[in-house]
Structure formats: structure tokens, C-alpha cells
Amino acid sequence: MAQNETQYNLRTADLDNGIIIVDDTLSIYHFNKWLELHTKIDEESVLTKKLDEIFPNIKTKTLIRKIKTALRMNTPTFYTAATSHYLIPIKINQFKNSIFEYMQQDVSIIPYDKEKKLVALIIKDQTNMASANALLNSHIEEIKKLNQALIEEQKLREKQHQQLLTSSRSAAMGDMISMIAHQWRQPLSLITTMMANMKVKKELGTLDDATLQNSFKKIEETIYYLSDTINDFRDYFKPIKVKSNINLYELFSKSIFFLKDEMSQYNINYKINIDKNIEIYTYKNELLQSIINIIKNSIDAFKETTLTNKNITVSLEQKTDKIILFIEDNAGGIDKEHLEKIFEPYFSTKSKNGTGLGLYICKTIIEKHLKGTIDIYSDTNGTKVAITLPTLL
Amino acid sequence: MEENKITLSEDEKDVLQELMNIAYGSATAVVADMLDAFASLSIPNIQVLTMHELFETFDKLKNSSYFFATQAFSGEFNGESAFFINEESAQNLATHLEIESKEDLDDAILELTNVLTSSLTTQLAAEMGSEVIFSLPSIFKVPLQEIENVETFQLYSQVIVIDTDLNFQDQKIHGKIFILTKDESIQWLKTKLNIILEQLI
Numbered sequence: 364m365a366q367n368e369t370q371y372n373l374r375t376a377d378l379d380n381g382i383i384i385v386d387d388t389l390s391i392y393h394f395n396k397w398l399e400l401h402t403k404i405d406e407e408s409v410l411t412k413k414l415d416e417i418f419p420n421i422k423t424k425t426l427i428r429k430i431k432t433a434l435r436m437n438t439p440t441f442y443t444a445a446t447s448h449y450l451i452p453i454k455i456n457q458f459k460n461s462i463f464e465y466m467q468q469d470v471s472i473i474p475y476d477k478e479k480k481l482v483a484l485i486i487k488d489q490t491n492m493a494s495a496n497a498l499l500n501s502h503i504e505e506i507k508k509l510n511q512a513l514i515e516e517q518k519l520r521e522k523q524h525q526q527l528l529t530s531s532r533s534a535a536m537g538d539m540i541s542m543i544a545h546q547w548r549q550p551l552s553l554i555t556t557m558m559a560n561m562k563v564k565k566e567l568g569t570l571d572d573a574t575l576q577n578s579f580k581k582i583e584e585t586i587y588y589l590s591d592t593i594n595d596f597r598d599y600f601k602p603i604k605v606k607s608n609i610n611l612y613e614l615f616s617k618s619i620f621f622l623k624d625e626m627s628q629y630n631i632n633y634k635i636n637i638d639k640n641i642e643i644y645t646y647k648n649e650l651l652q653s654i655i656n657i658i659k660n661s662i663d664a665f666k667e668t669t670l671t672n673k674n675i676t677v678s679l680e681q682k683t684d685k686i687i688l689f690i691e692d693n694a695g696g697i698d699k700e701h702l703e704k705i706f707e708p709y710f711s712t713k714s715k716n717g718t719g720l721g722l723y724i725c726k727t728i729i730e731k732h733l734k735g736t737i738d739i740y741s742d743t744n745g746t747k748v749a750i751t752l753p754t755l756l
Numbered sequence: 757m758e759e760n761k762i763t764l765s766e767d768e769k770d771v772l773q774e775l776m777n778i779a780y781g782s783a784t785a786v787v788a789d790m791l792d793a794f795a796s797l798s799i800p801n802i803q804v805l806t807m808h809e810l811f812e813t814f815d816k817l818k819n820s821s822y823f824f825a826t827q828a829f830s831g832e833f834n835g836e837s838a839f840f841i842n843e844e845s846a847q848n849l850a851t852h853l854e855i856e857s858k859e860d861l862d863d864a865i866l867e868l869t870n871v872l873t874s875s876l877t878t879q880l881a882a883e884m885g886s887e888v889i890f891s892l893p894s895i896f897k898v899p900l901q902e903i904e905n906v907e908t909f910q911l912y913s914q915v916i917v918i919d920t921d922l923n924f925q926d927q928k929i930h931g932k933i934f935i936l937t938k939d940e941s942i943q944w945l946k947t948k949l950n951i952i953l954e955q956l957i
Contacts, residue, residue: 425860429867432790438874441892446862469892 381451381468381486384475387430389414389423392481401453401466420452430482433472442470444489445496451486467493527708531724535652538659539596542621546592550585557582596621606756609647611688612639614654615677622658629665629673636678643686645756649732653725657690657748660721664694664746685735685753693745702741762914762942764804768949771956776800779879780920786875787868787922793852798921800876804942806914810934813917814840817932823862825869827893829877832886832944835915835937837873841865845929852927866893872922872933884948909936916942 381401384393391414394406404417415421429440442450444467453466467490475481557578564570615635626633658675665673673693680687697705704710708723722739729735735752764772780797788795805813823846825839841849849868850861870893881888915936922931937945 422860424854425863428790432786432867432871435789436786436871436874436878438878439890440867440870442863443866443892443894445894446859446866448859471892 380488381484383414383451383484383486384481385414385430385484387427387434387480387482389421389426389430391417398451398486402451418451421450426450429472430480433474433482434477434480437474437477439474440472442468442472444469444493448493450484455490462494462497463490466490527723531721534721538655543592543596545624546621547589550589554582554585592621604646606644607647608642608644609650610639611641611643611679611686612637614647614651619651619655619658622655622662625662626675629662630671631662631665631673631675634674634676636676638679641679641681641686643752643754643756645733645752649728650752653728653733653737653750654688654690656721656725657750661690661692661694661746664692668695670694684755685751688750688752689747690750691745691747696741696743696746697739702739705739706737762804762939762946764802764916764946764949767953768946769802771949771952772802772945773800775880775883775952776802776876776918778883779876782879783872783875787871790867790871791852791924791927793924793927796923796925798923800918800920803917804914805917807909807912810909810915810917810936813919823865825865825893827869827873828891829873829888830891831881831888832941833877833881833884833888833937834941835935837869837877838934838936839865839869839872839931840933841868841929841931845931848924848928852924852929868922868931869893869933872931873935876918876920876933876935884945884952886948912936912938914939914942916945 378395378397381398382393382395383391383398385391391409391412394404394409398404399406409417415423415426429442433440447468447470448463449465449468450470451468455463455466466488469487469489471485471487473483473485475483561570561575561578564574612635615637623633661675670693674691676689676691678689678691680689701710706722706726710723726737729737729750729752733752734756735750738749738751740747740749777799780800784795784797787797817840823841823843826836827839828834828836846861846865849855849864853864855861855864870890873893874890877888915934915938918935920933922929922933924930
């Protein structure tokens with residue numbers, strides 16, 4: 364035995380691993396220097412004693428099973444730090460490893476002497492590795508959580524954006540209906556008047572054929588006008604995604620005819636300073652929707668002023684491959700604090716009927732669909748909106 | 757499939773099958789000893805698969821969340837084993853071994869992985885006049901839909917799959933072990949199998 368011990372010591376004293384040689388009943392045959400230092404237990408005091416007596420935390424049944432299996436197979440069996448943490452309790456006194464109270468160990472159970480049923484328990488300190496793993500895992504968890512939160516946020520944002528677009532469509536539809544109503548009021552009253560006239564004349568017996576023909580003709584013309592108005596509106600608001608050549612003078616003079624009534628109602632002068640031949644190639648309805656929105660904002664601004672000289676001026680600057688459209692009013696401008704938020708969704712300065720979506724949608728359309736930019740300048744005199752667009756989209 | 761896919765001839769497969777029969781016989785005895793219960797291992801099924809085909813095989817096991825352990829083995833014959841056991845079997849194993857904590861159960865599954873891998877591959881390598889050494893097994897609980905993300909599997913292009921079902925009838929414990937070897941090991945195995953074949957003639 365003594366001779367064996369010396370042999371073991373020579374072999375294991377300098378190793379940076381714990382080595383215990385035990386038999387399949389857990390009787391200790393060798394306890395190396397490394398273990399003496401770490402456990403502060405002398406080899407002599409443990410020899411021939413049972414390992415589970417010295418370390419009562421050891422699960423006897425499991426260890427014996429592993430030892431017997433190793434001997435039976437003649438290949439090693441293991442404990443891993445990742446699942447079993449440690450076999451021999453060794454307190455850690457280092458601050459940097461404070462995540463664990465005890466040294467984390469990988470243990471290999473290697474057949475040593477098959478006849479004597481001896482195995483060597485090789486104990487490796489894996490505390491650093493286990494700490495790094497624990498740290499990594501907590502970071503991975505954190506990253507997973509953050510990533511999930513990000514995905515959720517993205518989904519929410521997309522949903523909100525969709526909701527905004529839907530709201531803006533409803534708002535545009537509402538605008539369209541009120542514009543149609545506005546546009547129809549006069550012709551409808553014309554029809555009513557003519558019919559009332561005919562009725563009176565019929566009752567008085569003064570309705571002659573010429574009057575009847577003339578009235579029918581006028582009613583018919585007015586109905587055609589009503590029908591045309593509907594078609595125009597439908598054309599401008601239906602979402603056809605086709606690019607075409609657009610004459611900008613025509614766009615500002617004819618296409619926004621449905622805003623003209625409102626402008627004359629509030630005595631607003633509307634001036635177009637654009638060369639009649641300039642064309643760009645882009646999505647007409649999208650551009651029109653944005654322009655109507657901006658001009659309507661100017662009209663709404665005038666409603667809250669008592670100015671006598673009200674002007675909305677449209678002008679254009681040509682660059683090599685782009686144009687800049689300016690829509691300018693003298694309605695008194697926008698407060699500086701409001702100006703910063705003007706393109707944010709749900710931001711409105713209007714006391715009522717403002718959805719706060721108009722300029723947000725304008726910006727979205729101009730930047731995303733028309734590949735342009737929109738800028739807004741304002742002082743106490745008025746507001747100037749600049750829309751830069753590629754001449755060929 | 758892949759152009760340079762290595763295939764095993766019928767003769768090579770036969771010899772390997774014979775060698776595996778010996779190996780799984782000894783593995784069965786060791787596992788039965790270890791668990792002190794009557795165990796049976798099915799006759800191993802041997803195939804050369806691309807990783808894509810292997811994942812398809814794993815896919816078929818996708819009926820519940822599996823415990824999944826891997827263990828690397830080195831030497832001339834090297835590779836990795838992958839052991840699958842479902843939750844129910846893992847619970848039955850815990851009951852049989854009177855295990856209470858999750859960590860002890862993980863340890864027991866690792867032990868089972870180690871025993872199966874060691875006994876199957878050691879015996880196989882020994883038959884070919886070679887030796888294998890083993891790394892510590894690691895355990896992952898991987899949902900099978902994420903199995904393609906297991907990093908070590910990315911290192912393989914094709915694998916010899918030796919799969920066998922572990923069965924403890926009374927304890928209702930079933931597991932499936934795959935022995936996966938890399939391309940150069942498949943080539944080595946082919947050479948060795950042919951040496952054995954020549955000796956037989």
C-alpha cells in the first residue's frame with residue numbers, strides 16, 4: 364500500500380487537477396496534493412475511509428453506479444459541471460467567481476485497475492467556464508427578451524401605420540363627400556328652382572312647350588354637370604397606381620377645381636405662377652391628394668383670420684432632374700413649437716375636424732411613393748411649403 | 757443530392773451491420789447493468805445520409821419535446837452521438853432511478869448517452885483495431901424545430917447514421933441514439949470494412 368501511495372503521489376502531485384483513487388465501495392486509495400490544498404484535508408486522514416463519509420453531500424448510489432459502469436465498459440463515465448456542478452465541495456474565496464459558492468467541476472471517472480475495481484476520479488476546476496456560461500446565458504436571455512420586444516414594437520408600429528392609412532382614407536373620403544356636397548349645392552338648387560317654376564306655371568296654365576323644352580334642357584345639362592363632378596372626384600381618388608406625364612399648370616388650375624368654391628367663399632385669391640409647358644412623370648392621384656391637403660390647410664388657416672387680402676400662390680423652380688413646387692399663403696404662419704411637430708401623426712392645431720393625419724400622410728406619400736421631399740417654412744406673415752420631386756419617377 | 761456523396765456497398769453495409777450487432781449486444785448488457793433493469797436495443801439501422809436527410813429523420817421524431825444530448829468521440833473513428841429521449845421516458849427514467857431533481861435527471865440522461873455512445877463506438881473501433889476517446893457529453897433540451905440550429909451539426913455534410921432504439925419494456929423508457937461520423941471517418945470506415953471483407957474471402 365505504502366509503495367502504491369508513493370507511486371500515485373509521484374504521478375499526481377504536480378497536476379493541476381484533483382485526483383482521487385477509489386474502489387467501487389468508495390474506499391479512498393489516493394487523495395492528491397491538489398485536493399489536500401483545496402479541501403485542507405490531509406491524504407493520511409482519509410485513506411481507507413469512504414469518500415461519502417468525508418463528503419456527505421455525495422450521492423452514494425449515483426457515484427457507485429458511475430464507477431461500476433466505467434469498470435464494466437472499460438471507458439470513462441462523467442459528471443459535468445453544467446448539470447452536476449460539483450462532486451467535492453470546495454468553497455470559492457475569489458470575488459470574481461462570486462456567482463458560485465463552490466468550485467464548479469467536471470469529473471471523469473476513469474477505470475484504473477479493473478481487478479481491484481479501482482477508478483481514478485479526475486476533478487477539473489471549471490468555475491471560470493461555468494461563470495462565463497452563466498453570464499453568457501443571462502445575456503442571451505436578455506438579448507432574446509430585447510429582440511422579442513423589438514419584434515412586438517415593430518408589429519405594433521406596422522399595425523398603427525396601417526390604421527393610420529385606413530383612417531386617412533376615411534378622412535379623405537369624408538373630405539371628398541363634403542366637397543361633392545359643396546359642389547352639388549348650387550346645381551341642385553338650380554334644378555329645384557326650375558322644377559318649382561314649371562309647377563307654378565303649370566298651375567297658372569302658363570307653361571308653354573318652349574319653356575318646358577328649355578327647362579328640361581337646362582335640368583339635363585345640370586344633371587350632366589353633377590355626373591361629371593362625381594366622375595372627376597372618382598378619378599382623383601381611386602387608387603390607380605399608374606405613372607403618367609402630368610402638366611403641373613393644369614394640375615393646379617383644373618384639377619383642384621373643387622377647392623375653388625371654398626376659396627371664393629372666403630375671398631381668397633389663388634395665383635398660379637407656373638410655366639404652362641412644364642411636365643413631370645409621376646403618380647398623379649398621389650400628388651394631387653398631397654397638394655389638395657396642403658391647399659386645404661391654407662384655406663383652413665384663413666378661416667381663422669380677419670385678413671382682407673388673402674392670397675394662396677403656387678410657383679415652381681426647375682433644377683436639372685427635379686422640380687420644387689412652392690405653395691405659399693399669407694395666413695399668419697404657424698407657431699414655432701407647432702412647426703416642429705407638424706409632420707407627426709395625430710398632430711393638429713385645428714380646433715375641430717382636424718384628424719392630425721393630413722400632413723403626416725402627405726409626407727409619407729411624397730417621400731415613400733413619389734421619392735421626393737417636403738419642407739415647411741413659416742413666419743408671422745405666412746407659410747411656405749416646398750415639395751421637391753424628381754421630374755422622372 | 758450532393759455530387760460526391762460517399763455510399764456504402766451492400767457488402768460494406770453487411771459487415772458494418774455484423775460489427776454493430778456485436779457492439780450493441782455489449783451495449784445492451786452494460787445499460788441493463790447500469791439501470792438494473794431488463795433492456796433491449798433494436799438491431800441498428802445503418803445509413804449514409806446528407807444533413808438534410810438527417811434533419812428530415814429528426815423531423816419524424818417531432819411528436820413531443822425531446823431531451824437531446826450529444827457527445828463527441830475522437831480517434832481515427834470520430835464524430836458525435838446524438839441521443840433523443842422524450843419527456844415521458846425521461847420522467848419514467850427519473851422514477852426508476854428514484855431521482856427527484858431536474859439536474860440529477862439531466863445527469864442520468866447524460867450517463868445513458870455516455871454509456872450507449874461509449875459501448876457502441878468502443879466496440880466498433882476495437883473490431884477495426886482502433887481506439888476512441890470521449891469528450892464529456894453535453895446536454896441540451898432542444899425543441900426539434902430548432903435542431904437545425906445546433907452548431908456542431910453544421911460541421912457535417914453527410915453522416916453515417918447508426919440508429920438504434922433503446923427499450924426498457926417494464927419501465928416504459930424509449931430512446932433513440934444516432935452515431936454521426938464526419939466525411940473522413942466515413943472514408944476510414946470504408947477502408948477498414950474492406951480490409952475485413954478481404955480477410956473474409
